[in-house]
Amino acid sequence: MTTRTFRFRMFEVSREADRSAEPEFEAVCVSGDEKDCGEASGPLVDAERLDTWMAEHTRDTGHQRFRRAYCEYATVEPGAWL
Numbered sequence: 001m002t003t004r005t006f007r008f009r010m011f012e013v014s015r016e017a018d019r020s021a022e023p024e025f026e027a028v029c030v031s032g033d034e035k036d037c038g039e040a041s042g043p044l045v046d047a048e049r050l051d052t053w054m055a056e057h058t059r060d061t062g063h064q065r066f067r068r069a070y071c072e073y074a075t076v077e078p079g080a081w082l
């Protein structure tokens with residue numbers, strides 16, 4: 001959790017605890033000489049499954065470079081004026 005002060009008001013930014021808002025892991029293959037391969041894992045719910053997807057893509061294609069992203073949901077709670 002982080003706290004920022006903006007125009008003399010406190011704002012609390014938190015990771016959303018709601019179970020329906022699970023983090024997402026995703027990778028896109030960026031291997032290729034002139035153009036990236038571009039094959040994407042799509043959103044996955046855990047890092048281990050993403051590792052598996054990348055390993056299988058490397059096994060099948062020989063491609064070894066990926067752009068990997070992690071996303072989660074956050075909420076901002078306006079707090080007290082200072």
Ligand SMILES: [Zn+2]
Pocket residue numbers: 029030031037038039057061063
């Ligand atoms: Zn690829």
